Amino acid sequence: MAKNVLIIGAGGVAQVVAHKVAQNAKEFGTLHIASRTVSKAEKIIASIREKGHSVEFTAHPLDAMDSKAVAGLIRQIDAGIVVNVGSAFVNMTVLQGCIETGAAYIDTAIHEDPAKICETPPWYANYEWKRREDCEKAGVTAILGAGFDPGVVNAYARLAEDEYFDKIDSIDIVDINAGSHGRWFATNFDPEINFREFTGTVYSWQGGEWRQNKMFEVGREWDLPVVGKRTAYLSGHDEVHSLSARYKDADVRFWMGFGEHYINVFTVLKNLGLLSEQPVRTAEGLDVVPLKVVKAVLPDPASLAPDYEGKTCIGDLVKGTLDGKPGEVFIYNVADHKDAYNEVGSQGISYTAGVPPVAAAILVARGTWDVKKMANVEDLPARPFLELLGALGLPTRVIDASGDHPL
Amino acid sequence: MAKNVLIIGAGGVAQVVAHKVAQNAKEFGTLHIASRTVSKAEKIIASIREKGHSVEFTAHPLDAMDSKAVAGLIRQIDAGIVVNVGSAFVNMTVLQGCIETGAAYIDTAIHEDPAKICETPPWYANYEWKRREDCEKAGVTAILGAGFDPGVVNAYARLAEDEYFDKIDSIDIVDINAGSHGRWFATNFDPEINFREFTGTVYSWQGGEWRQNKMFEVGREWDLPVVGKRTAYLSGHDEVHSLSARYKDADVRFWMGFGEHYINVFTVLKNLGLLSEQPVRTAEGLDVVPLKVVKAVLPDPASLAPDYEGKTCIGDLVKGTLDGKPGEVFIYNVADHKDAYNEVGSQGISYTAGVPPVAAAILVARGTWDVKKMANVEDLPARPFLELLGALGLPTRVIDASGDHPL
Known part of the structure; x- marks a missing residue:
């Protein structure tokens, strides 16, 4: 059964994610986008309509800092994949919501504590990797840093x-x-x-x-x-x-x-x-x-x-x-x-950051990347991801011994 | 009878004015300094004591934006000369307090409206010069811009x-x-x-x-x-x-x-x-x-x-x-x-701004500049002012046909 998708966030990157999910709606079940300010999510849906996509897309208000609220929304809409492109401060609460409900989690940047700048390396060990065992136990796919860089x-x-x-x-x-x-x-x-x-x-x-x-x-x-x-x-x-x-x-x-x-x-x-x-x-x-x-x-x-x-x-x-x-x-x-x-x-910076998590979501939906545990992108097979990205608008090129050529 | 002096303000320039007034206490009656935050005025008096001046100096709390409060304090301490080195926003209320009570007014910078930047020239015509007639009628000496520049x-x-x-x-x-x-x-x-x-x-x-x-x-x-x-x-x-x-x-x-x-x-x-x-x-x-x-x-x-x-x-x-x-x-x-x-x-910028209004106050106290009307510094005899400034620590030099020499 096709997985329902929930996008969290309504900024520039979320706009790209929403457009790309809409363009690839056949890969997913129902489509949803949630933001603290629901009008921003609604505006994104309107911009998708303007591009002529008639796919159904629902906006929801959500305080993503509240993991219970996240879990509640996931259950309500039966989301199978959550693409978190909200602020850098909500990763851990959104991930917690996914672990509680079994939904797959995808983000594009590391978690940050608003009061701290530049913590001890490796940064992933301060927050995300502490939930590795929880993900494995719950059989939850959590793909970290699936934007362009990281990703x-x-x-x-x-x-x-x-x-x-x-x-x-x-x-x-x-x-x-x-x-x-x-x-x-x-x-x-x-x-x-x-x-x-x-x-x-x-x-x-x-x-x-x-x-x-x-x-x-x-x-x-x-x-x-x-x-x-x-x-x-x-x-x-x-x-x-x-x-x-x-x-x-x-x-x-x-x-x-x-x-x-x-x-x-x-x-x-x-x-x-x-x-x-x-x-x-x-x-x-x-x-x-x-x-x-x-x-x-x-x-x-x-x-x-x-x-x-x-x-x-x-x-x-x-x-x-x-x-x-x-x-x-x-x-x-x-x-x-x-x-x-x-x-x-959107401008190119948002585009390069927003297309990859959609590729990741498609690979999870297809099962290729539905690994039932926490993974950074380099832990997953690269070729399916890069080939799909080429089809989605971010082609890979290579300069090697045989010159400069497409992947 | 010697005139009592009231300094309004407790910033860097006020500190210089207070020290210089204390050094020249014999020219004046009682000495006073007023500030919204009275502790800042008290700190200035303490710094005068540290320099070994035992002269009496009294600190007062004052909201200089309230002309009635200014007039009230002038009456209370019987101030004959007010040296306004408070914020640029209080000139008109302090001047009003002087006009109401007959005290002489001296400032070092133009009045400003906090909400406006750079009004129509000439700037003095927007505020101070509108009180020219009031000063003349009341016989009030008001010396405008008696710092270094202006002054x-x-x-x-x-x-x-x-x-x-x-x-x-x-x-x-x-x-x-x-x-x-x-x-x-x-x-x-x-x-x-x-x-x-x-x-x-x-x-x-x-x-x-x-x-x-x-x-x-x-x-x-x-x-x-x-x-x-x-x-x-x-x-x-x-x-x-x-x-x-x-x-x-x-x-x-x-x-x-x-x-x-x-x-x-x-x-x-x-x-x-x-x-x-x-x-x-x-x-x-x-x-x-x-x-x-x-x-x-x-x-x-x-x-x-x-x-x-x-x-x-x-x-x-x-x-x-x-x-x-x-x-x-x-x-x-x-x-x-x-x-x-x-x-x-204080540093040199405050020093050059704070010594001249004290020279002006001494000239008012001595009668030389007590002109009973509003005047900018160029309207008053320059030599007594410049010679007094030399004695107070700001000597004038001249480069003319006969070379570079003291005034």
Whole structure:
């Protein structure tokens, strides 16, 4: 029997997930989307209608911080798959709701405690992995970090393991957004989450141990397909914290591309204390979290989509040996902001993050990935996922000994 | 009979005023200081005691936005002179309290409406000058803008008029702070007032009319005594709005020195909307004025004093003709941050702003400036003021045809 799907969240990524689920409705049973503010979910459903999809889709109000409420809604609509693309603070309560009800769980980013920035590595061990046994006992499929990065880039690493090397020496994930939104400054997703990524310690896995750096301390110029020469900086990112567990002997690094303008604005805000999640008191006696005010003055990331132009290039440079012979492969995707907007009304960053969890949901629905336990993406077969992603709009390309070619 | 003095305000400038009044207690009757937060006024009195001054000084709580309360306190302590160095928002209520009671009024900066930035020029006509007749009728001495700039620089212009030229062609006021506080970023006085100065239109008086520019649009390198070559930018400032009335045929410009770092931080904050005095609503529904949050995260200007090193140079380059022969004179002062801290526990910016109103108060007490009407500093004899300032710690120097020499 086809599984009913529940999407949790109603931001830019949720919009992409909802559109893609609607486009692939034949893979699922009934379709549902839940948000604290139900009108935002309804707006997403309306945008699906505007694209001419007549599929049934139901919006529900939900406080996803309340695991009982999550479980209640799952039971009410008999959801078989929950795609959690809500705020980074709700993972554990939504996962708990799934464990209680037996629904499969899929998310795209690590759980965060609103009061803490950058916890001890590996991050997954602080929250999600503590529920591993519970999932296994309950026979619940829980796929962690199934966005693009983390997510697709984890599958790229697994592809290199499966098809290129018998020993992996290094995995360098590079994320370049060469698009332009035309605003003086904006973040591509929720400023609160965006800045939190870069205010803490940069953890990388090198030489079999965790290395610590500061943000923008280590930069390197990359020369990538389509986007060309770009400087990217060693950054903290979820996938380093799971890939380092599977590939203990490899160096695992994440590189994010930044222009000088972004770095300057970030540096000013950070050094002044305006990115702090700790409240300050104004002269008038009002307690305010500076980061929330910065978020309030910045453009809504969703508003950038109509004017966004240009491409993203995200990929893994994997080095290793096969039969003792060293080699390297670059596995990547190029996405276009304008194409994403024309298809689902979102910019490319949301598109690359929102399509993969739908591919994961389809693979769970088909049984391919319905593993009845907790798994990060690199723990699952990569080829079915990457081939399905190609069909869904995120084709994989490979640069190896035989040149630059489609997967 | 000696006049009792009431200082209103308890910030960095008020601290300098209180110390200087205490040092010159023989010129006055009883000494008083009032602030909304009386403990801040008490702390200033304690700092005077620490310097070994045993003079009597009384602190009072006062809401200076309430003119009846101001008048009540003036009557209660029989104040003959009120030195208003409170926030820029209280001028009109304090002035009203003086008009009602007959006390002399002295301030150091223009009145501002908290909800408005950069009103129509000339700024004095929007508030203070509307009370001219009231002052004259009541026989109340009201000296406007008697800080350094506005204040001393207005007297420099008057000195040039009195002793150098029969026709003045241009007055360029240049304010360079070559000091260093050692912090990543800080403003030298209340960030709210500091940034408000630079977010509006830059008005200058040129060719007999008001010219409008944007901040940092017009920059020019100056080569000044002690501080050397520095870039200063055409800026909006109070004194342009009174000097242009007396010197209608002259160009009147104000130039403020800024380093690239200050300009960068200012530009980021302004372009993001973080210098706005209009509230924004956070995602959590809290209405917050961004500028007040910026103020809350920045260092308290008073906290900069102990580490402040280096010099300020503020002066007027006046060009004109005498008997048809063109000439120019640069009249200026150099102040030292460390010297100011050692003497009164404040940095140089507060020192240069706080000493002049005390000189004005002494001249009112002595009768020299007790003109029984409203006046800007350039309307009053300049030499007694400048000579007294020299004795109080702000000596005037002149660069003219005979070289660089003391006044």
